[in-house]
Amino acid sequence: MKIGIIGGGITGLTTALALxxxxxxxxxxxxSKELNEVGAGIWLQPNAIKILDWLGLKDEIREQGYELDKMEITNSQLVPFKKxxxxxxxxxxxxxxxxxxxxxxxxxxxxxLLESNTIELGKKYKSHNVESDSIQIEFENSSDRVxxxxGADGINSKVRQSIEPQATLRDSGQVCWRGVxxxxxxxxxxxxGREAWGNQIRxxxxxxxxEEIYWFAVANASHRERANKTxxxxxxxNMFQDFSxxxxxxxxxxxxxxxxxxxxQDLKKISPWHHHRVCLIGDAAHATTPNMGQGACQGIEDAYYLSNCISASLPNAEKAFRVFEQKRRKKVDSIVNTSWQIGQxxxxxxxxxxxxxxxxxxxxSVVSAQMNKLYTIDK
Ligand SMILES: Cc1cc2nc3c(=O)[nH]c(=O)nc-3n(C[C@H](O)[C@H](O)[C@H](O)COP(=O)(O)OP(=O)(O)OC[C@H]3O[C@@H](n4cnc5c(N)ncnc54)[C@H](O)[C@@H]3O)c2cc1C
Structure with missing residues (x-):
């Protein structure tokens, strides 16, 4: 069975590795034609680390990154609201x-992934056509059959547009700046890791x-235009001068x-995530606001659960997709909704x-029980 994955972001790459x-x-x-050195930092929580460990990548990620003892929400002077x-x-x-x-x-x-030659760069997906025994994919300059x-092509997914054209994004009314x-x-x-809260700014x-520190700043979206001008x-x-x-x-x-x-932004709930032998994963299926630091972690969880569902249902992909959604729906919906509410x-x-x-x-003890639930991965 040939499986095509559109998008070489965290979800797409992890899914290929899990398969x-x-x-x-x-x-x-x-x-993209090449892997660019773009982006700022990301927090990978224990649910994602468990899966990266299963893939044999935890040690390398720990070496290249920085292990954090805990995360705190604090006031503007970095005093935690709860110790x-x-x-x-x-x-x-x-x-x-x-x-x-x-x-x-x-x-x-x-x-x-390069070790096994399973990634093709410079392939911009345009559309696909599901036929009785295969799927024809059209890229900007070529085509292929799987x-x-x-569809692991992110929050503005083109694959999602093809199978769920009514899907819409939800604007949180907040702007985020990120730097290293x-x-x-x-x-x-x-x-x-710390998140300091001031008056409608974080x-x-x-x-x-x-030698590097990742930071992000969040404010109401009205600041965006003014920030661009200044x-x-x-x-x-100027905005954070009263902080620590x-x-x-x-x-x-x-x-x-x-x-x-x-x-x-996040994605308004879509269901189901699949249509025939096409399935959305990661941000393409359930983009969330970043207030719980779980977007990529959920993409990594998708990789783990979907690959196991496909393996257990071979060659019946539609069955695998149904079981995958049953397993994932409740947790993903809860994260998207809770994260939205925290931001608001x-x-x-x-x-x-x-x-x-x-x-x-x-x-x-209650917080700890909630975190353990969030970090649980089925064996
Ligand atoms: C401010 C901010 C902070 C965040 N912090 C965290 C955090 O700390 N922890 C966490 O877990 N999550 C965090 N997230 C969420 C996380 O960034 C996303 O959930 C994650 O990047 C989604 O990965 P993905 O692979 O599904 O999508 P993407 O990262 O969007 O990757 C999609 C890939 O598909 C490719 N692509 C797109 N269109 C096409 C096409 N037509 N043809 C071929 N390829 C295509 C793109 O080039 C890209 O490589 C944060 C998000 C934001 C906005």
């Missing part, structure tokens, strides 16, 4: 969150290796041209104090 691990070959078609007593937050197997530069993660996945097609600063954090800040950061770096610096001095130091240590700007509450004058109160009064 390969189970002895099933696939081809990834990526529109977590445990020194380290990890899953039952001892997996912690790893922060890594996106380009480095992409490279680890890509290099592993038995099964997976060349500096090291003072010892007391080094080993945690600033998150963590080490991604010994210049992003100056505008963000580390925040403005991080912005100062970032090259202005490397600051990324984007509106935060964090930027609302009434919502933010309620969230802070909830964080303060929720016992650590």
């Amino acid at each position: 390969q691990k189970l002895g099933i070959s696939s081809v990834v078609y990526e529109q 977590i007593k445990s020194k380290v937050v990890q899953d039952e197997e001892g997996n912690k969150t790893i922060a890594i530069h996106r380009a480095r993660l992409q490279k680890v996945l890509y290099n592993k 038995d099964v097609l997976l 600063a060349k500096m090291t954090l003072p010892d007391e800040l080094k080993d945690f 600033f998150g950061f963590s080490s991604i290796n010994d 210049g992003l770096k100056q505008y963000i610096t 001095p580390v925040v403005t130091e991080l912005i100062a240590a970032t090259k202005p041209e490397s600051i990324h700007q984007g509106i935060l 509450m964090a930027h609302s004058k009434i919502g933010q104090p309620i969230m802070k109160l909830m964080m303060k009064i929720t016992p650590e």
